Amino acid sequence: MQRTSFLSHLECGWCGATYDADRLWNLCPACERPLLARYDLEAARQAFPREALRGREPTLWRYTEMLPVRDPAYRLTLGEGFTPLLPFKRLGARLGLTHLYAKDEGLNPTASFKARGLCMAVSRAAELGVSRLAIPTAGNAGSALAAYAARAGIPAHVFAPADVPPVFVAEMRALGAEVTLVEGLITDAARFVREGVAAGRWFDVSTLKEPYRVEGKKTMGYELAEQFGWRLPDVIVYPTGGGTGLVGMWKAFAEMEALGWIDDKRPRMVSVQSAGCAPIVRAFQQGADTAEPWENAATIADGLRVPAAVGDFLILRAIRESGGTAVAVSDDEIRAAQREIGAQEGVFVAPEAAATWAAVQHLVRDAWIAPDERVVLFLTGSGLKYTHLVQDA
Numbered sequence: 001m002q003r004t005s006f007l008s009h010l011e012c013g014w015c016g017a018t019y020d021a022d023r024l025w026n027l028c029p030a031c032e033r034p035l036l037a038r039y040d041l042e043a044a045r046q047a048f049p050r051e052a053l054r055g056r057e058p059t060l061w062r063y064t065e066m067l068p069v070r071d072p073a074y075r076l077t078l079g080e081g082f083t084p085l086l087p088f089k090r091l092g093a094r095l096g097l098t099h100l101y102a103k104d105e106g107l108n109p110t111a112s113f114k115a116r117g118l119c120m121a122v123s124r125a126a127e128l129g130v131s132r133l134a135i136p137t138a139g140n141a142g143s144a145l146a147a148y149a150a151r152a153g154i155p156a157h158v159f160a161p162a163d164v165p166p167v168f169v170a171e172m173r174a175l176g177a178e179v180t181l182v183e184g185l186i187t188d189a190a191r192f193v194r195e196g197v198a199a200g201r202w203f204d205v206s207t208l209k210e211p212y213r214v215e216g217k218k219t220m221g222y223e224l225a226e227q228f229g230w231r232l233p234d235v236i237v238y239p240t241g242g243g244t245g246l247v248g249m250w251k252a253f254a255e256m257e258a259l260g261w262i263d264d265k266r267p268r269m270v271s272v273q274s275a276g277c278a279p280i281v282r283a284f285q286q287g288a289d290t291a292e293p294w295e296n297a298a299t300i301a302d303g304l305r306v307p308a309a310v311g312d313f314l315i316l317r318a319i320r321e322s323g324g325t326a327v328a329v330s331d332d333e334i335r336a337a338q339r340e341i342g343a344q345e346g347v348f349v350a351p352e353a354a355a356t357w358a359a360v361q362h363l364v365r366d367a368w369i370a371p372d373e374r375v376v377l378f379l380t381g382s383g384l385k386y387t388h389l390v391q392d393a
């Protein structure tokens with residue numbers, strides 16, 4: 001039986017204006033904030049019971065009805081999603097936690113969870129007729145774009161800071177992308193992408209600057225619910241740059257409740273940043289609705305080196321509505337956490353991912369997490385592209 005998307009329209013997350021979902025959009029034309037995909041949840045509630053998932057493919061496309069791509073011919077896949085949820089018994093025991101888990105996103109195509117977002121953004125852009133794509137990246141997003149653009153047969157141009165680990169550049173070029181290195185941070189790379197947009201050269205797939213990367217990343221929320229037997233965990237710990245995954249999971253929980261798949265109990269969402277670039281943590285602590293740009297951002301966790309996020313208000317809203325919090329950890333704590341996750345649990349993770357374990361140690365010490373709570377670390381990427389950070393023992 002053909003599965004149909006229940007996508008109905010786009011809605012601005014800030015001003016609430018609505019738009020035709022079958023046209024191409026970047027930010028809301030009225031207020032320059034992110035647009036979010038909305039679905040006909042009434043119809044989906046009837047047609048898409050959670051039992052329908054039984055026997056479906058182990059990729060994020062098992063949730064097709066709640067994803068934006070209408071024509072099956074455009075549903076690109078490299079096997080993304082449905083990553084393992086691993087019990088972390090040894091690390092948990094160190095802190096007295098009886099239910100510590102990790103979602104191993106490093107097993108996705110191109111070795112990070114960026115595959116989820118770019119899979120969806122490229123699929124939908126192809127369906128809507130885009131002929132050239134561009135992206136600013138700290139590394140992982142560029143690799144994921146390159147892979148899915150190749151799959152779609154659409155040229156891709158990637159702009160990355162000059163200090164991006166060389167393995168990313170090799171990977172992106174091997175996947176057929178054009179790569180330009182720029183001085184500065186991801187925000188400087190973004191300027192080049194914007195100039196090309198103004199000149200009509202390409203479509204911008206920067207995170208939250210088009211509506212569909214967040215739809216790919218929200219599938220982490222659907223998977224968590226399914227893997228936990230439709231009872232969400234108590235705490236989710238998420239390393240936050242642009243915040244797409246955190247915003248996406250929060251959206252997924254609301255959708256699943258509307259579908260009748262879960263009740264109204266929600267995890268407390270924890271945003272983890274690096275002490276050298278923590279705009280969301282600072283805004284959370286100040287009680288602000290949006291975040292001021294971070295000056296002189298510096299951290300070994302490249303994916304967290306995002307001085308300003310266009311979806312800042314969505315991140316802060318999700319943290320607060322969930323009763324969550326925001327935590328900054330140092331680069332030294334990240335290095336130590338990376339070694340511990342590897343040696344204790346057998347997963348070699350990216351520094352961004354390691355930050356989650358560093359943060360949990362703070363939260364348990366502060367009694368913000370109780371010993372019997374179910375806690376999930378989002379291990380967002382593999383460590384294999386960051387071997388320059390691992391010193392000789």
Ligand SMILES: *Cc1c(COP(=O)(O)O)cnc(C)c1O
Pocket residue numbers: 112114140141207239240241242243244245246303304350352353380381382
């Ligand atoms: C991009 C990235 C992040 C940050 O993800 P956002 O959804 O943009 O906050 C975290 N970890 C890794 C490995 C990344 O590549």
Ligand SMILES: [Zn+2]
Pocket residue numbers: 012013014015016017028029030031032033
């Ligand atoms: Zn708007």
